[in-house]
Amino acid sequence: MKITKYGISEAEIRRAKANAGCDVCPRCGENKSDVDYVIESMESGKDTPRMFNKGILHLGYYTKYKGVFRTTIYHVDQYKCLSCDTEWESEPYEPYD
Ligand SMILES: [Zn+2]
Secondary structure: OOOOOOOOOHHHHHHHHHOOOOOOOOOOOOOOEHHHHHHHHHHHOOOOOOOOOOOEEEEEEEEEEEOOOOOEEEEEEEEEEOOOOOEEEOOOEOOOO
């Protein structure tokens, strides 16, 4: 027997829930990522000087620890809107199953 496809994991579901709404800028309503703008610019064939300072950038995540005797690790995803310079983050979520 061999597995031909892995389903979505519990950790991925937790991450998606914690990140709900994070793909829209809470200040200016930007809903395209920085990559979307780069692709758009490349497809248009025009050289857009602002192509690298628009859209939502996923900065990465930082780790949070909760609990004293039994420590649980949480991740918090960080985002930045390059269009208006606002930063925000997801709810903490357990990244491992
Ligand atoms: Zn914004």
